[in-house]
Amino acid sequence: MTRDNILRAGVLVWLTAVWVALWGQISPANVLAGFMVGLVIMVTLPLPRIPVRGRLRLLPLIRLVAASVYYALESSLQLAWFALRPGPPPVSGVLRVRFAFRSDLVLVLCTNLLNLIPGTMVLEIDRQQCVVYVHVIDIGSEKAVASFYRTIRHIERLLIAGLENRATPLPPPDTPEEVRS
Structure with a gap:
């Protein structure tokens, strides 16, 4: 898995977690809905690539x-x-x-x-x-x-x-x- 795919997966997990937190209830339906909303957001509103130089210390x-x-x-x-x-x-x-x-x-x-x-x-x-x-x-x-x-x-x-x-x-x-x- 490339670094870009790991970052995308992290953003999708974050968006799903935000969705579940906004609904205030952890349930399979909320998690699935958050996952789907996150996918739609990532596909329709992609973030621009930010060139990252240097290393994290x-x-x-x-x-x-x-x-x-x-x-x-x-x-x-x-x-x-x-x-x-x-x-x-x-x-x-x-x-x-x-x-x-x-x-x-x-x-x-x-x-x-x-x-x-x-x-x-x-x-x-x-x-x-x-x-x-x-x-x-x-x-x-x-x-x-x-x-x-x-x-x-x-x-x-x-x-x-x-x-x-x-x-x-x-x-x-x-x-x-x-x-x-």
Whole structure:
């Protein structure tokens, strides 16, 4: 069995499981119906092939998951503090980030990770330049901006180590090109 067929079978099993979960009842009829709906979806709405380069490395991916959970918790606590503290709301704005990824898949994974971190939201992606524009809740000081870029570079290094074979040299540290809200 080829890698593509294994992936297709995995997607079909996933679609079947989602169908059964949506119905909330495991029965032969639900499993068969989910299998048939999954087949129809896969035949009528095929996903485009995404070229995958590089190799999957488990240790950097475990580090990436741990770092993502840490950054999400840290950011959640920071947002809670902003909500509870007396005083004006923090200065928010949009920062530009250039990545050294070669893969569209890794770029999508990175933007999804950034969107999962409270206080950040990817607003625009320039795929050709591998640049994203991220709305950040706190850019009121140079320290806050530098902390944001440190977080981004750490996630980038872990994604490259875990998923890409090699990367272009990392871009120079970003200058705070910000658009204040």
